[in-house]
Amino acid sequence: MIVFENVTKKFPLGNVALENVSFSVEEGEFVFLVGPSGAGKTTILKLILREILPTSGSIFVNEMDVTDKNFSKILTLRRSIGVIFQDFKILYDKNVFENVALSLQVLEKYSSLEIEEEVKKVLSIVGLVNKEKVFPIQLSAGELQRVAIARAIIGERKIILADEPTGNLDPKTAWEIMKIFKKIEKAKTIIFATHNVDIVNSFQRRVLVLKNGKIVKDLRKGKYDF
Amino acid sequence: MRDFLISIKRSPFQSAASFLVLFFSLFLAFFLLFSLAFFEGILAYLETRPQIIAYFQPKTNENDIFKIRDELVNSGKVLSIKYTNQKEAFENYKKMNQDNPLLLEMVSPDILPPSLEIYAKKPIFLPQIAEYLKKQSGIDEVQFQKDILDRLLTLTSILRKVSFSFFGYLFLMTTVILVAISHFKLALKKEEIELLKLIGASFFYIRKPFLKEAVILAIFTSIFSFSFAILILFYFQPFLISYLQGIETLSVNFSSFIIKIWPINWFFLLIIFCLTLFFGVFISVFSTFLATNKYL
Numbered sequence: 001m002i003v004f005e006n007v008t009k010k011f012p013l014g015n016v017a018l019e020n021v022s023f024s025v026e027e028g029e030f031v032f033l034v035g036p037s038g039a040g041k042t043t044i045l046k047l048i049l050r051e052i053l054p055t056s057g058s059i060f061v062n063e064m065d066v067t068d069k070n071f072s073k074i075l076t077l078r079r080s081i082g083v084i085f086q087d088f089k090i091l092y093d094k095n096v097f098e099n100v101a102l103s104l105q106v107l108e109k110y111s112s113l114e115i116e117e118e119v120k121k122v123l124s125i126v127g128l129v130n131k132e133k134v135f136p137i138q139l140s141a142g143e144l145q146r147v148a149i150a151r152a153i154i155g156e157r158k159i160i161l162a163d164e165p166t167g168n169l170d171p172k173t174a175w176e177i178m179k180i181f182k183k184i185e186k187a188k189t190i191i192f193a194t195h196n197v198d199i200v201n202s203f204q205r206r207v208l209v210l211k212n213g214k215i216v217k218d219l220r221k222g223k224y225d226f
Numbered sequence: 227m228r229d230f231l232i233s234i235k236r237s238p239f240q241s242a243a244s245f246l247v248l249f250f251s252l253f254l255a256f257f258l259l260f261s262l263a264f265f266e267g268i269l270a271y272l273e274t275r276p277q278i279i280a281y282f283q284p285k286t287n288e289n290d291i292f293k294i295r296d297e298l299v300n301s302g303k304v305l306s307i308k309y310t311n312q313k314e315a316f317e318n319y320k321k322m323n324q325d326n327p328l329l330l331e332m333v334s335p336d337i338l339p340p341s342l343e344i345y346a347k348k349p350i351f352l353p354q355i356a357e358y359l360k361k362q363s364g365i366d367e368v369q370f371q372k373d374i375l376d377r378l379l380t381l382t383s384i385l386r387k388v389s390f391s392f393f394g395y396l397f398l399m400t401t402v403i404l405v406a407i408s409h410f411k412l413a414l415k416k417e418e419i420e421l422l423k424l425i426g427a428s429f430f431y432i433r434k435p436f437l438k439e440a441v442i443l444a445i446f447t448s449i450f451s452f453s454f455a456i457l458i459l460f461y462f463q464p465f466l467i468s469y470l471q472g473i474e475t476l477s478v479n480f481s482s483f484i485i486k487i488w489p490i491n492w493f494f495l496l497i498i499f500c501l502t503l504f505f506g507v508f509i510s511v512f513s514t515f516l517a518t519n520k521y522l
Contacts, residue, residue, distance in 0.1 A: 050422060071429075078426035089421050093236075106427035151425075 001027040001189055002048060002159070007057035009043055009213075017043040019213045020057070027158070030185045033193040033199050035210035041193035042086070044210075045161045048191070049081055050074055061159070079107055082152030082188075084162040088144045090136045096123070097132040097195065100150045107155065122154045126180050142173035149177065153184050160184070162192045166199065229435055230442045244407050245447055248510060252451035252502045258389050259498050260459070265382045265416050267476030267487045271522055272378060278344040278355055278370035284312065284337060286364035294362050301358075304352035308343040315341065339366055349379060361466040367500045397505075401513045408517030412436070433518045437511055444510035448503040456495065463490065 002025040009018040018040045025031050029120055033041045046052045047059055050066050050069060059066040061077055068074070082103070100119045104110045110118070123129055126146040136144060145165055152160055162181070166174035180201055181190065200207060209217035234241040282291055291309065298304045310318070316335040323329045340357075346352050352370055359368045412419070422432050465487075470476070476488035487494045 051424060075426050075428060078424060081426075083424060089417070089424075091418050091421065102422070103425055106422060106425055106431055108428070108431060 001024055001029075001062060002191070003058075003060040004044070004047075006161050007047065007054045007059060009040075009047065009052065012054045016213050018047075021213070021215055022057075023208060023215060023218060025189060025191065027189055028186065030181075030190045030203070030205040031192065032203070032205060032207045033191060033209055033210060034195070034200060037195075037208035040213045041210055042163055043103070043164075043213075045083070045163050045191065045193060046047050048159070048161060049083060050077060071112075073225045080157060081159045081161060082154070082157035084145070084148050084152045084160065084163075084165045086163045086167055088148045090147055090204055092136045095133050096128060096139070096147055099147050100137070100154055103151045103154045103157070118154055118175075119150075122150045125153070125183060126150045138211075140173075142169055142176065145169060145173075146180070149180055153188065158188055160188045160190045162190065162194075164193050164195065166194065166196055178203070227442065232244050233411070233439055237414060240407050241443075244404060244443055244510075245450075247400055247403045247407070248444065248447040248506060249451050249454075251396050251509070252448055252506050254396060255393070255502050255505050256451060256455040256498060258392060259501055260455075262385060262389050262517075263485075263487050263494070263498070264476070264479055265385050266478045269378050269382050270479060271473060277346050277349075277352055278342075278359065278368065280342045280344065280359045280365055281367045282338040282341065282364050283370070284339050286340065286479055288340070291340060291342065294359070298342075298344065298355065298358070301355075303347055303355060305345040305347045307345075310341045310343065312336065312338050312340055313436055316337065328500050341492045349376075358406050385439050397509060401516070404510065405512030405517045408436070408514055409520065412517055412521055415522065423522070429522050432522060433515070436514050436518055440514040441507055441508040442507035445503065447510075448499070448506045451506075452499045452502060459490065466490075 006021050007018055007021045008016070010016050012217075021040070021044070033044060035041055043052070047054055047066065048061060053067055055085050062080060064073055064077055066077065091102070094102070097119055100122060101115050104115045104118055119132070120129075123132065126149050128143065128146050128150065131139070131143070136147070139147070149162075149165065152162075166177055169177065174196065181192070184190075204221045206221070207217070207219045208215055209219070280294075288311070295307050295309060298307060312335045315338040319333060319338060320330060343349070344355060346355055356368050356370050359365055419432055470488060473484055473488065477484050477486045479485075485497060486495055
């Protein structure tokens with residue numbers, strides 16, 4: 001489903017974010033990306049989403065070459081991916097419902113009624129029932145992250161990219177967030193970048209360990225080990 | 227409409243600036259179109275007046291006059307010719323001076339000259355026709371409105387060029403200012419645009435709310451500027467009435483479509499409104515399109 005072949009990413013000032021990275025992720029897999037800050041976790045997620053392009057190498061998502069310049073293909077790619085950003089990227093002038101609904105509205109194929117139903121369904125999964133009309137300013141960090149997760153998992157987005165979604169949360173809230181991932185993991189392919197040792201160790205899923213832009217370990221049912 | 231009102235509420239100064247710039251441009255565009263139509267109408271009106279009147283010596287043989295008339299008709303430069311003999315001239319004279327018996331007593335049909343009233347197909351033929359008539363025997367005097375027509379033609383041509391240049395300038399100025407204002411508005415939405423791009427929104431989807439706002443702004447501004455221009459127009463209507471005294475109607479001919487422009491009527495005003503509305507919507511949408519390009 002996601003294939004990296006000898007991918008290198010160098011930024012204009014010369015720093016190498018990824019060097020000759022190769023790996024593949026199958027459909028329905030849950031993969032933890034772990035490593036110290038600056039190891040290249042976020043770069044991998046940005047490359048999958050085609051927010052940035054690789055300097056060399058190839059990336060395929062759903063058999064589509066991510067480096068393709070055809071804009072309609074980029075749209076198709078991004079519409080199949082749900083992203084949970086480290087900084088949430090919640091729109092503060094829209095309420096919870098509108099923030100989540102945005103993810104379906106951009107697809108331009110759902111009716112208002114369908115969107116309403118889907119949003120309600122997904123809000124119940126993330127535990128935000130009755131918070132539809134609430135504005136982000138009134139929510140806690142944990143609740144904001146739930147909104148971000150709801151926005152990422154709603155609809156037919158099969159790949160979920162989570163960039164340190166528990167990074168800014170207290171341990172209790174972080175575990176509540178992980179429960180949501182547990183609920184959805186069978187239906188989605190999840191790539192989860194994190195620093196959280198406890199979470200990685202308790203989930204026992206595949207772990208890709210990054211160091212200085214290189215994959216140093218690829219462990220099935222792995223533990224946080226670097 | 228709700229989004230439009232929210233946008234005004236969120237950035238009132240930018241919205242006011244957009245409104246005022248567009249209002250100014252559309253207001254000027256209204257009067258530019260109006261003046262252009264008016265000048266074209268006056269030109270068309272003058273072209274319907276007898277353009278050349280050739281007065282013959284009173285005792286000129288009618289056959290000689292008809293010969294000249296036929297030659298002019300055969301030249302292909304003449305649209306129509308009307309012959310007025312001495313009797314008809316006297317009847318006309320009587321009609322014109324019916325309130326002045328003294329003038330009527332002094333004149334008899336014998337002293338009034340027969341004449342040919344000539345309408346040229348194109349104004350450029352007028353000097354050639356006049357020159358031809360002057361060379362003919364029996365001609366006493368040739369009157370034609372070359373000077374007036376020439377001046378009006380020049381004036382209309384200048385006005386047309388000035389209008390197009392001014393329209394161009396107006397378009398450029400308004401576009402640049404609206405793009406600058408839109409950039410301010412878009413900067414407030416920068417994060418939302420970034421997010422939309424990352425979750426797979428098409429460029430059209432991202433642009434749509436801004437374009438909608440641009441269209442609504444243009445419609446509102448067009449209505450306001452048109453209403454204001456109409457008030458001014460009706461305020462100055464008495465002046466126009468006295469200025470155009472004696473002219474019953476003025477109209478402009480667009481291929482086979484004739485638009486009556488004087489007396490001022492709602493159909494003509496509606497056409498100008500539609501043109502300014504189109505100009506407003508186009509400029510507003512174009513500016514927004516340019517401004518959003520920076521963020522896509």
